[in-house]
Amino acid sequence: MYDYIKGVIEYVGPEYIVVDNGGIGYQVMTPNPFIFSAKISEQVQIFLYHHVREDIFALYGFETREEKALFTKLLNVTGIGPKGALAILASGQVDQVVKAIESEDETFLVKFPGVGKKTARQMILDLKGKLENIVPDYFPNLFNDGKSSARTDELDEAAQALKALGYSDKEVQKVAKVLQQEELTTEQYIKKALQLMLK
Structure with a gap:
């Protein structure tokens, strides 16, 4: 399992960035690739989640460990896949999402792309009380x-x-x-x- 990658940002696209490390370009899916636009040709550290399925071999990248941790937790929720988890992280701050789950704020959660009432409820059922290590200051x-x-x-x-x-x-x-x-x-x-x- 990869923890992070350090390298130079070579490309920023609508869905992913390319990080050059040792002459190899790693395609990394991120919640909001364009936040890296100002860092093209700069060295960065990206925290990675390595997603493997029969038909998918992908790297997902995050600016902070907290983002990565919340992404991983979201993948455990029935009805949320990598794309859905990325959309949630792209649309909201980590502490906002955690606060909404802990306070059972379904109205806030359904604002995220692809999250309906059923999925919002599932997020609360599956994750409430299990996010303390992500944003400890909130608890x-x-x-x-x-x-x-x-x-x-x-x-x-x-x-x-x-x-x-x-x-x-x-x-x-x-x-x-x-x-x-x-x-x-x-x-x-x-x-x-x-x-x-x-x-």
Whole structure:
């Protein structure tokens, strides 16, 4: 699997760009190729997604890892293929798309080309709660309600550990207020949370 390519932009077209790397021109499909127009003959770094099917062997490229990550997530949604995912990324910013999915804003999602009500609903069903690693700043801290705490890092680590154990955000939030009242180590927070959850 390719992660990225560094090379010189040789061509910008309506659907793809060509990146020259070591004398080989790589055709890379991007959400909006024309944003690279000002970078022709310049060296760039493009994050790649390598799409392989029986009849397709294609490279999809993105300016940021966040774009690439959201593209990959969108491909897991029933009814959305590479072209549909590219159209969504071309029409909206990553944080806008994530915010719309998390807030179940179907009205916003159906504005994207090829996205009807059914697909918008599927996007929400498949992706809500699974995009935290793409735009972490958008998501409220599970254990920190905005108040400063000397134990914020330990609380964060405890929250991640509880989620790794299979507890949902909702379940973690239920015990969050109690845990915020105490200053403990990560391990102690986890033990305390488990005790509260098992009551």
